[in-house]
Amino acid sequence: MSGPLYLAWRYLLYHRVKTAILVTSIMLIVFLPVGLNVLVGQSAGELTARAEATPLLVGARGSALELVLSSLYFESDAPETTSYVQVTRMAQSGFAEPIPLYVRFYVRKHPIVGTTLEYFDFRGLRLAAGRRMAVLGECVVGARAAEKLSVAPGDSVVSSPESVFDLAGVYPLKLRVVGVLAASHTPDDLAIFIDLKTAWIIQGFGHGHQDLTRSGADAAVLSRERGRIVANASVVQYNEITQANIDSFHFHGDLAKYPVTAVIAVPHDEKSRVLLMGRYEAPDESQQIVRPSAVMNDLLSTILTVQSYVVAAILMVAVATLATAALVFMLSLRLRRGEIETMIKIGGSRRSVAAVLTSEVVVVLALGVMLAGGLTLVTSRFGSAAIRALLL
């Protein structure tokens, strides 16, 4: 180590608290804008990737952003529902394959996604254990959700009631875990997938109860008239679908009118995509069709605008911090006048004495920048995962 650099190093070590404060300040003013850029860039990349992998989305008219956030990221409140007839309409149009979604319920904080098996193929989701759901009451759990809920195939989870005070509303349904997905590092990792009809059962559109035609159920029967049985409140309703009771589950009303929150449309080709979009653009159309990538790009442009303001603010703070650091250095030079004069008196070269002082500044800057670089590297490596973990 050269003489001036050695002296600078010894000075910084001796004044380690002052040095640590200066290095931390430099590190922060370098890391904050750079790290923010990295994080926003990564998050934007992840958001955009999922949006771009979803060609079109159909839902009830309303907030397009809410529709996209709910259907792609299982975030935000459930949007206005549309009906299953939209799934049939899209299938019959011949332009796209429909994948229905009903995202409303939760198991603790994990969203329950009512859908069809096509969803797994569409998203390229692989099973890490077990199998896909096959009958009512079965579920497949995302990798992180399985980890957080500590469940594996053979275990069960219970859907959360929407309100403990609404006795007539959605009541918990015990779901059998038949499969666990491999990690995909997408919102699917956090979700629990069930068949659409199972979701409707949680909603209360379908149910199963004891067979009132059998003997032994007389206590629950109020009247029997021409095949029409009226029961009282003591009739046993099932909150778990098993091999023994699955046949008793049935739906009331017209299934075509049952709700879905969105329909993913997978057009066969570009022409089909354009024609399908045209169908939903009539003025009297009650549904909306959106391109998730366009919606997310709008959102990201807003975020990036905010980010540029934040970066500008950070840069102003950085200038103020650098000015303060320069002031600290200048003041320390005044305090060190005697030391500098000693070096000059005993014959220190002008260049060497200047090099000692310059080295101190350079070492502080270099340490600050290196630490900021390291932090940025860590952020780029683990930032997204950390944010996901924090948000859960």
Place this chain on the structure above:
Amino acid sequence: MIQLAELQFGYREGDFALRIPKLEVQQRERVALIGPSGCGKTTLLHLIAGIALPQSGRVRTNGVDVTALDDGARRDFRIGNIGLVFQEFELLEYLSVLDNILLPYRINPSLRLETPVRERAESLARQVGIGDKLARMATRLSHGEKQRVAVCRALIAEPELILADEPTGNLDPANKNRVLDILINYAEEHAATLLMVTHDRDLLGRFERVIDFKTFHSGERA
């Protein structure tokens, strides 16, 4: 050897003026400079060392006209030929004893810090009784120890001229004599010249010549 002729020096501000028509100090001579405070003793040491330049006149130190050298050359000359000791020690608080002794080698590239220099520093420290404190920070030494470190720093480059500005001013009697012993022994062993400012008349007997600055006359040892 030091030769001063028709020397005039004054600071830009203030009415201080120093005039020395002629002054010569021979090689190996041990000279004490005495005089009241503010009469210019320290200024004279600075002029001899090339730290300050006179308005007129010449200063020849060890045969070199220091007034004719540029700033860089004067610094190189000083660090290689002159050992300076100050009353206030002027050690660097953030350096250890060893690093303080080696300081001249770290602040001027005309001196090369090699293994023999380190060994010499350790040997000097042992000779003055601080050999076991080489790794200690300068701030953790007593006054006497600090001045011994300062003396080692002045002697590390093996100068031919030692300029000492009241080096014993802050020391107790035992340490005064110890520091003076070190300087005089070095001067004798290395055939070096010693010019020392002092207010302590008890020490004058150890010098070959005393220059009284008040009247600016030089006299032989009493």
